Amino acid sequence: MEFEAVIGLEVHAQLLTETKIFCGCSTKFGNKPNSNVCPVCLGHPGVLPVLNKKVVEYAAMMGLATNCTINEKNVFARKNYFYPDLPKGYQTSQFELPICEHGYIEIETNEVKKKIGITRIHMEEDAGKSIHDQGYDTLVDVNRCGVPLIEIVSEPDISSGEEAYQYLTNLKQIITYLGICDGNMEEGSLRCDANISIRPKGETKLGTRTEVKNMNSFRNVQKAIDYEIDRQISLVEDGGKVVQQTLLWNADQNKATAMRGKEEAHDYRYFPCPDLMPVFVSAEWKEEIKKQIPELPKSRKTRFIEELKLPEYDAEVLTQQKEIADYFEEVYLECKDAKLSSNWVMGDVLKIINERKISAKDFPISANNLGKLINLIKSNKISSQIAKDVFPIMLQDDKDPNIIVEEKNLLQITDTSAIEAVIDDVLNSNPKQVEEFKAGKEKVIGFLVGQVMQRTKGKANPKMVNELLRKKLS
Ligand SMILES: [Zn+2]
Numbered sequence: 001m002e003f004e005a006v007i008g009l010e011v012h013a014q015l016l017t018e019t020k021i022f023c024g025c026s027t028k029f030g031n032k033p034n035s036n037v038c039p040v041c042l043g044h045p046g047v048l049p050v051l052n053k054k055v056v057e058y059a060a061m062m063g064l065a066t067n068c069t070i071n072e073k074n075v076f077a078r079k080n081y082f083y084p085d086l087p088k089g090y091q092t093s094q095f096e097l098p099i100c101e102h103g104y105i106e107i108e109t110n111e112v113k114k115k116i117g118i119t120r121i122h123m124e125e126d127a128g129k130s131i132h133d134q135g136y137d138t139l140v141d142v143n144r145c146g147v148p149l150i151e152i153v154s155e156p157d158i159s160s161g162e163e164a165y166q167y168l169t170n171l172k173q174i175i176t177y178l179g180i181c182d183g184n185m186e187e188g189s190l191r192c193d194a195n196i197s198i199r200p201k202g203e204t205k206l207g208t209r210t211e212v213k214n215m216n217s218f219r220n221v222q223k224a225i226d227y228e229i230d231r232q233i234s235l236v237e238d239g240g241k242v243v244q245q246t247l248l249w250n251a252d253q254n255k256a257t258a259m260r261g262k263e264e265a266h267d268y269r270y271f272p273c274p275d276l277m278p279v280f281v282s283a284e285w286k287e288e289i290k291k292q293i294p295e296l297p298k299s300r301k302t303r304f305i306e307e308l309k310l311p312e313y314d315a316e317v318l319t320q321q322k323e324i325a326d327y328f329e330e331v332y333l334e335c336k337d338a339k340l341s342s343n344w345v346m347g348d349v350l351k352i353i354n355e356r357k358i359s360a361k362d363f364p365i366s367a368n369n370l371g372k373l374i375n376l377i378k379s380n381k382i383s384s385q386i387a388k389d390v391f392p393i394m395l396q397d398d399k400d401p402n403i404i405v406e407e408k409n410l411l412q413i414t415d416t417s418a419i420e421a422v423i424d425d426v427l428n429s430n431p432k433q434v435e436e437f438k439a440g441k442e443k444v445i446g447f448l449v450g451q452v453m454q455r456t457k458g459k460a461n462p463k464m465v466n467e468l469l470r471k472k473l474s
Contacts (some may be wrong), residue, residue: 014189020146022049033141041146043088058180063100085128098122107166117155161222222250308338323360332370343440
């Protein structure tokens with residue numbers, strides 16, 4: 001019997017607001033434990049929450065960028081449960097009426113191109129953190145209580161670990177282009193849980209699902225899903241039955257193990273939060289939010305291909321991160337040569353960014369100056385080889401390359417008589433090679449060009465050297 005997997009993902013994204021969702025406390029990460037707190041986020045009796053407008057805007061931006069309907073009226077609800085890191089005894093979330101519904105994200109793998117439906121996107125607050133490994137039984141840090149999140153729930157449209165990986169990659173790209181979340185999964189600002197079930201191919205009824213948690217990278221999500229699909233299929237093939245349970249992914253051992261303790265179906269007794277008014281997103285407000293949405297990766301890629309005539313590969317690499325695409329466009333604006341700009345950004349610039357693990361924003365050479373360096377090559381003032389020597393100097397000191405080449409005397413020699421003088425010199429001191437060339441050994445020309453370049457410290461225009469050499473030798 002052949003099986004197919006049915007996978008849905010729940011992604012929590014921490015929003016990049018300055019303050020929490022219902023109070024003015026800072027959302028800053030890494031502050032002293034229990035210092036970003038006030039009576040509101042600690043859930044003291046009698047306090048009232050006030051909704052952070054930015055959270056609504058960010059959630060709606062994500063909805064609009066993923067083809068969702070924005071519900072004009074949406075409602076906050078209380079999700080009731082007890083846990084030490086949740087002092088209020090409930091999490092303020094959205095249940096029946098979330099802010100966004102019925103969207104999709106397109107994905108493409110080697111095998112398929114398809115739309116993954118988005119069931120809903122809702123706003124909610126984060127809980128605190130229990131810390132278990134500091135020599136005490138458990139410590140609680142409530143700084144994170146009330147930090148704004150959106151939860152993005154997909155339809156069970158995903159069929160493999162690879163598709164899940166692509167979905168998450170595209171989702172992260174959108175969310176970081178919007179600038180509403182830093183997308184860092186290792187630091188927990190993006191978290192993902194997967195619901196996985198299998199069924200015989202052709203069957204429409206859903207099988208019993210398991211939930212896999214604790215994956216801290218997109219590759220681990222992919223691995224955990226593929227592991228769990230295999231596990232369920234072997235189980236059923238051996239006559240067993242899938243049991244509904246929560247599994248934790250162990251990246252070191254490459255396997256998922258069941259959470260300890262009996263899993264019971266939770267009854268959160270959701271009810272509309274009596275302290276918060278329903279949220280109304282008017283048509284006018286929606287239009288204002290729409291205007292804040294920058295050009296998204298997909299349309300930017302298409303524009304790079306169609307307007308700037310870049311190869312698809314270049315457009316794909318350059319648009320993966322907004323900062324890189326922005327940097328590239330600034331370089332292009334300065335030198336007006338898309339392909340040369342792309343070569344430099346994809347090559348030398350990305351190499352340094354990856355080596356130093358920095359963001360494009362922190363890249364030491366300004367886009368403006370890199371554009372000027374390209375202009376120097378285009379106008380034959382320096383050779384590409386010399387440009388490769390100027391680049392590291394610019395890395396240390398973001399100076400105008402025009403000044404650097406003047407100071408270091410690197411301008412290309414394009415003066416025919418100056419080059420001819422060097423050529424004469426080279427020919428006189430290498431009579432053997434000259435003989436060989438005249439006897440038909442074409443390859444020797446490379447050696448002679450090399451000698452001229454060496455004597456001019458790479459500053460002679462290589463094309464001119466080649467032409468003049470051949471003229472003299474013929
Ligand atoms: Zn607070």
